[in-house]
Amino acid sequence: MLTSIQNPLVKEIRKLHSSKGRREQQLFLLEGTHLLEEACAAKHLLETVCCTPEWLDRHGKLWEQIGSLADRTELVSEKVLESIATTVQPDGIIATAPRTATAPAEISTLGIALETIQDPGNLGAIVRTAAAANADGLLLSADSADFDHPKVLRASAGAWFKLPVAVTPDLTAAVSGYKNRGMQILATVAGASLTYWEVDLRVPTLIVLGNEGSGLSPELKSLADRQIQIPLSRNVESLNVSIASALILYEAQRQRSQSM
Structure with missing residues (x-):
């Protein structure tokens, strides 16, 4: 389990708080259970997913779905999760996902x-x-x-x-x-x-x-x-x-x- 906010992974994820960081890494942040549920429903590929042990205890089935879409999964302490979150009270899970080229919006009606x-x-x-x-x-x-x-x-x-x-x-x-x-x-x-x-x-x-x-x-x-x-x-x-x-x-x- 990652417990240090000085961990290289933690530092890289924190860079995604800025537009420059998202552009340079070609990644963006997904924060919270609901967004991860929607990402899984859409089969959206994930890169790194971090959750606390407490979150995992409550969401084992969702964690299995996430594992099939993510390149890397990590258990982290509450302190680490708070350091990579952009919200004041994150609910236990944060992921990074690759930026993808936006397809044309096919508007017909x-x-x-x-x-x-x-x-x-x-x-x-x-x-x-x-x-x-x-x-x-x-x-x-x-x-x-x-x-x-x-x-x-x-x-x-x-x-x-x-x-x-x-x-x-x-x-x-x-x-x-x-x-x-x-x-x-x-x-x-x-x-x-x-x-x-x-x-x-x-x-x-x-x-x-x-x-x-x-x-x-x-x-x-x-x-x-x-x-x-x-x-x-x-x-x-x-x-x-x-x-x-x-x-x-x-x-x-x-x-x-x-x-x-």
């Missing part, structure tokens, strides 16, 4: 495109909502928060493994490609003349949302077939981008359920 989303909590919440609302996939600009940031994974509550996502260096070109295939492009813009419930969301639609502070770039706005807004009280400036995405996605679900 409903999707989300996100430009320069900076808050990993927002990004994870959007992933969770998009998966729950039966979106086909998500396009993410490369200048957004890391898609495999620990906070993104936690905020997604396991939906990270269920929603196809493509990280693209040229989001405008990617959105333009969907437009050329006949998909309706909707841009969320404060002050737009249409509310989100006034457009037909039953047709194949890509919803484009922008940065938390500055919104969408002029290039993406110009691609939109329609610009839409979420009405707000006069004394409220804006909604959180994850809430905005949820409202529009579920309006799409409402319209589509009524047309069945």
Whole structure:
């Protein structure tokens, strides 16, 4: 059992707390039982998995599944686990997994495109909502928060493994490609003349949302077939981008359920 926080493995895992470390090692962190359950369900390959003896006593069956996916498994002390965790009170297990090239998000009926989303909590919440609302996939600009940031994974509550996502260096070109295939492009813009419930969301639609502070770039706005807004009280400036995405996605679900 590993008991020293000076152990070379412990030091290498701690580097994954930073974007630079994840990029250099081409690995990311999975923290907590629920994320490991979802990783196993998705048959996602793991590199190193560390758990405490107390965790192992409670989750023997899950540990067997993890063993079939992991290159290395280690028992560690509570002190070691706390040193490699990004959370204050880890629940007993942490894993590293290889970064993989993101496959194109095959969007045919409903999707989300996100430009320069900076808050990993927002990004994870959007992933969770998009998966729950039966979106086909998500396009993410490369200048957004890391898609495999620990906070993104936690905020997604396991939906990270269920929603196809493509990280693209040229989001405008990617959105333009969907437009050329006949998909309706909707841009969320404060002050737009249409509310989100006034457009037909039953047709194949890509919803484009922008940065938390500055919104969408002029290039993406110009691609939109329609610009839409979420009405707000006069004394409220804006909604959180994850809430905005949820409202529009579920309006799409409402319209589509009524047309069945």
